Amino acid sequence: MQLGVDPCEFVSAVTPVLERKDLSGLLALLKSRWTGEQIVALLRCPDCDARKVAALALSLVGCRHCLPALARQLKDPDPVVNQLAEHAIWMIWFRGGSEEANQHVCRGARAIDRGDYHHAIEHFNQAILLCPDFSEAYNQRAIAEYLLERYEQSILDCKKTIELMPIHFGAWAGMGHCHAHKGRLAEAVECYQRALQINPHMTQIRQAVEELRSRIGVDV
Known part of the structure; x- marks a missing residue:
């Protein structure tokens, strides 16, 4: 070679x-x-x-x-x-956006870490305005929306992330979390499986699949 x-x-x-x-x-x-x-x-x-x-x-x-x-x-x-x-x-x-957009995403991620989800979303909104095709800005906003229990909005941002970045196992997993919280267990399992197809070493996601399958009566 x-x-x-x-x-x-x-x-x-x-x-x-x-x-x-x-x-x-x-x-x-x-x-x-x-x-x-x-x-x-x-x-x-x-x-x-x-x-x-x-x-x-x-x-x-x-x-x-x-x-x-x-x-x-x-x-x-x-x-x-x-x-x-x-x-x-x-x-x-x-670092998938412009320098300024990347800075907003990093600031937003730090805001999530300190529990300031609303300010985090403001940073992600700014990043998206600067770079509308910046997949991680949508994914990070999805995380903040999820933590605010805005599950449907989070799902929309997860879908946009995947549209822009099909291998985004984090967005697939995040969408699964949202469906699970809404009681849509079969949809959650499907999303988790898509994440695992890309990244099979997500131990917590694999455990979540097993738990949800047992709850909906599907053999593991």
Whole structure:
């Protein structure tokens, strides 16, 4: 397999910077020595360490075009690769808008963390005004709406997220939560299953499927 970059050389070059926890240095190194396509190609490498480091690198320099390859690594046989790929996907989703829109989404997410859901929604609204196709702005607004128990509105934002980003396992899971709270258990199971098809390592979602199936009398 022709990768365009030696996996051992890549790991050897990146590891010392990781050990120093030099984030800015790592970002500069990645941008100066390898293209995104070369790093994505390493996700197919038989060397597990190379796949791990590549997934970590893409959390810093990856873009939307890297997402299909990272989504495939959610099913990698190595659990650490799964975790690093998921982290990279979320990082790419969060920087999917303009710089200003990304800042609004980050501020909104921090507002959610402190329980200020209304101000969070204001930030997500601003992000959407700036970038109407910013999928993570809709997903984060869906989370805030869910926490305010506005389940139908949250479902609409989950659907918009999925329309813009079909692999968004978080939005599928979130829509499942909303249906479950509304008592639509079969719909919840269907959404959870769609999330698990993309990301099979969502343990809590898998447990929720088992619980709901038992409640609606379907064999697990």
